[in-house]
Amino acid sequence: MEANATGPELGSIIVGIDGSKPAEKAALWAADEAVRRGTALHLVHGADTDGRALYVSADTIERIRRAGRELLDDTARAVTEQHPGLRVTTEFSRSAAAPSLHRAAALHGTVVVGNRGLGGFSSLMLGSVGLKVAAGARTPVIVVRGADDAAETGVVLVGVRDGHDLGCAQYAAREAELRKASLRLLHVWNVLESVGDVVTMLDDIEDIADEHERSLTGVAGQVRDEFPSLTVEADAAKSMSVSAALVEASLHADLLVMGGRRSPGSMGRTLGWATHSLLHHANCPVLLIPRHDDEHGSES
Known part of the structure; x- marks a missing residue:
């Protein structure tokens, strides 16, 4: 399957490391992704030494710096052993991890993180x-989740609510091409969201279902036109919970792609309730694509 030159640019790969097992797993996963994309891998360790300088000694700061640089060197060696031809760069940041990674990603990079850090109490929840x-x-963020021994499914899954998710679907299609995988578009109709309409318009229940189907069909059609060599499957499902349905579907995917929130008032400019739940509970890595401020509608 040849790559589609008109698809979205996927960007460089930046991965955060902190010495934890999930971060080590994320670094190796990110190396695979960098090879697929044909780009370099940038390892970042945000030590927050500037933030600690007021309450720890200079000797302690120096030990933190040495340990951080050793961690970067060790991780770089582990990555290049797996991919000898991969160009790997490292960065020791004096800032905290999150702003360090955002700064390293700049305008076009994709940030990769593990599902837990050093301070976590459960391997299931996001740190x-x-x-x-x-x-x-x-910029896009990938949280590396899933069992270490999970077999590849050859499927990239993307959650689609309406036409605003076309960009996410196109991004997912590029990921599927790189993996020589198929693409599955999944639209989940939340029954609870529609119950008020159903009670007052029982005769129109089929029209409501048709409207959901048209949203999915429209996105799928545009993706098929743009990526003619890609196998694209489009499914619609009814569920009491969008996130629960997507978590279940993630059992059969190598990557789950989701758009960031479009509803006001949630957990940040990117995370809504469904995406937040998926970052904690999905059974495969989750790629979250932030939306632009001018995009409207409710979260997928």
């Missing part, structure tokens, strides 16, 4: 640093 990175992101 505070990863949450800050995702919530404040202006």
Whole structure:
């Protein structure tokens, strides 16, 4: 399957490391992704030495610096052993992890983080640093989740609510091409959101269902036109919970792609309730694509 030259640019890969096992896993995953994209891998360790300088000694700061640089060197060696031809750069940042990663990503980079850091109590939940990175992101963020021994499914999954998700679907299509995988577009109709309409318009229930189907069909059609060599499957499902349906579907995907929030008042400029839940509970890595400020509508 040949790459589509008209698809969106996926950008460089920046991964945050902190010495934890999830971060090590994320670094190796990010290296695979950098090879797929044909770009360099940039390793970042945000030590926050500037923030600690007021309450720890100079000797302690120096030990933190040495340990951080050793961690970067060790991780770079592990990555290049797996991918000898990959160009790897490292950065020791005196700032905290989240702003360091956002700054390194600049305008076009993709940030990769593990699902837990050193301070976590459960391997299932997203750590505070990863949450800050995702919530404040202006470029794509990937949270590496899933079982270590999970077999590849050959499927990239993308959650689609309406036509505003075309950009996410196009991004997911590029990811699917790089993996030589198929693309599955999944639209989940939240029954609870529509219950008020259903009660007052029982005769129009089929029209409501048709409207949901048209949103998915329109996006799928545009993706098929732009990526003619890609196998694209489009499914619509009814559920009491959008996030629960997507978590279940993620069992059968190598990557789940979601757009950031479009509803006001949630957990940051990027995270809404559904995406927040998926970053904590999905069964595969989650790629979150921030939306522009001029995009409207409710979250997928």
